[in-house]
Amino acid sequence: MSSIAVIPGDGIGSEVIESARAVLDAVAAKHEIDLSYTEFDWSCQRYEREGAMMPDDGIETLSRFDAILLGAVGWPGVPDHVSLWGLLIPIRRAFRQYVNLRPIRVFDGVASPLRQADGVDFVVVRENVEGEYSEIGGRLNRGFPDEMAVQESVFTRAGISRIADFAFELARKRRGYVTSATKSNGIVHTLPFWDQIVAERAEQFPDVRFDSEHIDALAAKFVLQPQRFDVVVGSNLFGDILSDLAAAVAGSIGIAPSANLDPTKRYPSMFEPVHGSAPDIAGRGVANPAGAVWSAALMLEHLRHPQAAAEVLAAMESTLASPDTRTADLGGSASTADVTQALVTRVISAR
Incomplete structure (x- = not known):
C-alpha cells in the first residue's frame, strides 16, 4: 500500500x-x-x-x-x-x-502561441532547496530613508552536484542532451561556481551531450528554438522562471x-x-x-x-x-x- x-x-x-x-x-x-x-x-x-x-x-x-x-x-x-x-x-x-521536475510538451489540440512548436518535448530540472531562495538576509533601517534589504544566495558543491547528476541521468533515459542555465558573465561568484561544478559532473557522463547557456539567451531560445532542448538544468530562480516560460510555450x-x-x-x-x-x-x-x-x-x-x-x-x-x-x-x-x-x-x- x-x-x-x-x-x-x-x-x-x-x-x-x-x-x-x-x-x-x-x-x-x-x-x-x-x-x-x-x-x-x-x-x-x-x-x-x-x-x-x-x-x-x-x-x-x-x-x-x-x-x-x-x-x-x-x-x-x-x-x-x-x-x-x-x-x-x-x-x-x-x-x-x-x-523540482517540470516536463514540457506541446500536445495535439493545444495551440502554442509560437508559430512553430511541433515536436516540443523537454524537461526543466530545477534545483529546489538552495540557490537564490535562501532564508539568509534581512531588512535594516525599516521606515527610514536609508532602509535596505539583503538577500543572500547559497550555492553548495553538494547541492549543485546532486542536481546536475539527476539531470544527466535523466538525459540518459531521454535524448542524451543537457543544457545548463547560467549567468556567469554577470553574477561573478555563485554562477561561475555553478558552471564549474556542472562541468565537472558532465565529465562523468561522456555519453551525454552538454552545453551551457546564459539565462537571457536561453529564455529567447525557448521561444525561438524550443524543439532544440531535452533536459534543461538550472538554479532555483532560473529553473522557476524557465519552467513557467516553457509552460506558456507549450500552450497553457x-x-x-x-x-x-x-x-x-x-x-x-x-x-x-x-x-x-x-x-x-x-x-x-x-x-x-x-x-x-x-x-x-x-x-x-x-x-x-x-x-x-x-x-x-x-x-x-x-x-x-x-x-x-x-x-x-x-x-x-x-x-x-x-x-x-x-x-x-x-x-x-x-x-
Whole structure:
C-alpha cells in the first residue's frame, strides 16, 4: 500500500485534486494498486482562522506518508510570501526535495502561441532547496530613508552536484542532451561556481551531450528554438522562471505539472500542478484538471507504477486532442467534471 497525504489547498485546488483522485482511483483499481488517502485542510483559509498554514507538527505528520498530492496555495488577503513560506517551502526543505521536475510538451489540440512548436518535448530540472531562495538576509533601517534589504544566495558543491547528476541521468533515459542555465558573465561568484561544478559532473557522463547557456539567451531560445532542448538544468530562480516560460510555450500553464522529488526516497516527495489557486474561477466548475492529473501520473511513476502512469498520460493526451473534452482555457467547451469523466473512461478502456 502507498499512503498519500492530500492537501487540496485554496481556490481551484480542491476541484483539480478531486479530478486527479478520480483518475487515480480508476487506474489503481484497474492495476490493483493499493492507494490510501488522508486529506488535510492546510490552506490560506486555515491561516486566516488559526494564524498558520499548517499545524506545528505538520512536517512530522507528513513524514509518515509515501507521497504528498497538493492542489494549489494562495488567496486574496494572504500575502504570497506568507502562504509560500508557511507550507510549500518548509515541505520541500524538510523532506530534502531538491529536484523540482517540470516536463514540457506541446500536445495535439493545444495551440502554442509560437508559430512553430511541433515536436516540443523537454524537461526543466530545477534545483529546489538552495540557490537564490535562501532564508539568509534581512531588512535594516525599516521606515527610514536609508532602509535596505539583503538577500543572500547559497550555492553548495553538494547541492549543485546532486542536481546536475539527476539531470544527466535523466538525459540518459531521454535524448542524451543537457543544457545548463547560467549567468556567469554577470553574477561573478555563485554562477561561475555553478558552471564549474556542472562541468565537472558532465565529465562523468561522456555519453551525454552538454552545453551551457546564459539565462537571457536561453529564455529567447525557448521561444525561438524550443524543439532544440531535452533536459534543461538550472538554479532555483532560473529553473522557476524557465519552467513557467516553457509552460506558456507549450500552450497553457493550466496543463503544467511538477514533482518535488527526494530521489533517495528517504522522505516523501510532493506532486502539484503549477497553475496556482485561480480564485477568479474557483467554484465555477471550469478549472482545467490536466496539470493535477499529469502531476498524479508523475506520482504514480515515482511510486514505481510506470504502466499506470503511462495510461493516465495517454488519457490526458486523448482528452486534450478534442475540444469536446477540453476546458475553455484551451478553447474547448467541457467543464471540469466533463474532462474528469472523459479521463476516467479512457483510463478504464485503455489496453
